[in-house]
Amino acid sequence: xxxxxxxxxxxxxxxxxxxxxxxxxxxxxxxxxxxxxxxxxxxxxxxxxxxxxxxxxxxxxxxxxxxxxxxxxxxxxxxxxxxxxxxxxxxxxxxxxxxxxxxxxxxxxxxxxxxxxxxxxxxxxxxxxxxxxxxxxxxxxxxxxxxxxxxxxxxxxxxxxxxxxxxxxxxxxxxxxxxxxxxxxxxxxxxxxxxxxxxxxxxxxxxxxxxxxxxxxxxxxxxxxxxxxxxxxxxxxxxxxxxxxxxxxxxxxxxxxxxxxxxxxxxxxxxxxxxxxxxxxxxxxxxxxxxxxxxxxxxxxxxxxxxxxxxxxxxxxxxxxxxxxxxxxxxxxxxxxxxxxxxxxxx
Ligand code: TXA
Ligand code: MG
Numbered sequence: 001x002x003x004x005x006x007x008x009x010x011x012x013x014x015x016x017x018x019x020x021x022x023x024x025x026x027x028x029x030x031x032x033x034x035x036x037x038x039x040x041x042x043x044x045x046x047x048x049x050x051x052x053x054x055x056x057x058x059x060x061x062x063x064x065x066x067x068x069x070x071x072x073x074x075x076x077x078x079x080x081x082x083x084x085x086x087x088x089x090x091x092x093x094x095x096x097x098x099x100x101x102x103x104x105x106x107x108x109x110x111x112x113x114x115x116x117x118x119x120x121x122x123x124x125x126x127x128x129x130x131x132x133x134x135x136x137x138x139x140x141x142x143x144x145x146x147x148x149x150x151x152x153x154x155x156x157x158x159x160x161x162x163x164x165x166x167x168x169x170x171x172x173x174x175x176x177x178x179x180x181x182x183x184x185x186x187x188x189x190x191x192x193x194x195x196x197x198x199x200x201x202x203x204x205x206x207x208x209x210x211x212x213x214x215x216x217x218x219x220x221x222x223x224x225x226x227x228x229x230x231x232x233x234x235x236x237x238x239x240x241x242x243x244x245x246x247x248x249x250x251x252x253x254x255x256x257x258x259x260x261x262x263x264x265x266x267x268x269x270x271x272x273x274x275x276x277x278x279x280x281x282x283x284x285x286x287x288x289x290x291x292x293x294x295x296x297x298x299x300x301x302x303x304x305x306x307x308x309x310x311x312x313x314x315x316x317x318x319x320x321x322x323x324x325x326x327x328x329x330x331x332x333x334x335x336x337x338x339x340x341x342x343x344x345x346x347x
Pocket of ligand 2: 144
């Protein structure tokens with residue numbers, strides 16, 4: 001299949017390309033879309049045949065539901081019912097933005113989108129171009145992250161192109177993703193609300209609106225065979241480079257020393273900028289200052305992908321404290337490591 005590339009810089013100047021992408025979606029095609037979190041692999045979320053093509057392109061297990069991307073909070077009532085007031089409060093505060101809200105679905109949402117669940121995750125992405133495409137198509141876009149299943153999510157056009165060229169109808173190049181990690185997912189169909197996946201909107205921020213929140217166990221540990229994660233996607237090993245990863249958490253001085261004692265020339269080290277000079281002989285990839293969680297989030301997936309261009313056979317990763325955005329970064333690192341974690345604590 002030939003994949004069309006749309007290079008869209010501005011909604012106003014490139015209206016023709018936006019209309020063309022919207023048309024492909026309305027006609028049942030699959031289009032990779034930029035968002036502020038990661039790129040999505042989109043299809044008309046009301047068209048079961050179209051959505052099926054997403055699973056095929058990605059090689060994704062069909063028991064893993066997709067998020068519906070909408071143009072604004074007014075679309076909520078089109079696809080969800082029994083919507084609690086808190087959903088509108090969250091939307092008001094955090095949309096457009098990196099927050100997915102799980103609500104009871106309406107019958108118009110096909111089973112394949114929700115993997116048969118009675119609920120659906122809905123999100124309004126903060127990306128002008130994608131927002132314009134959704135509005136023009138006037139259908140919600142069902143989209144998982146635009147990576148081959150098991151690979152890190154894609155945060156730039158080049159990575160989407162590498163994974164998806166020839167497998168889908170079109171890719172919209174909308175530049176680099178601002179957040180770099182997938183959206184926070186909160187389930188409002190249970191009481192108290194439950195955090196299913198940490199992301200760009202932090203638990204602390206959610207508590208500001210919702211009060212008490214429970215954090216799903218799959219955020220912190222590996223779910224064993226037979227256990228069901230509340231967000232089905234959380235049970236899979238994800239975002240993984242080819243070489244196995246050991247996450248070393250705790251005081252960064254301690255983790256740096258711990259890693260230094262174990263390196264050889266076949267070792268990859270994902271480290272904070274401050275420690276990059278310590279791992280001579282190994283393949284060290286700095287992913288931001290210890291102080292700068294925002295940069296770490298932005299660079300995490302790209303950095304993990306870089307190891308695949310080297311011949312390292314093992315990777316050690318430093319890990320930030322699990323506060324604010326640090327919870328999401330630590331979660332993605334631990335998932336990439338299959339929860340293989342050494343916790344050194346602090347001195
Ligand atoms: O930032 C994002 O959320 C990106 C961009 C493209 O929007 N999308 C994304 O989609 O990360 P995906 O499919 O890679 O991850 C969606 C996660 C999966 O873990 C899935 O199990 C969970 O959301 N999920 C979707 N619908 C759900 C539902 N109704 N109940 C519980 N979990 C759900
Ligand atoms: Mg994904």
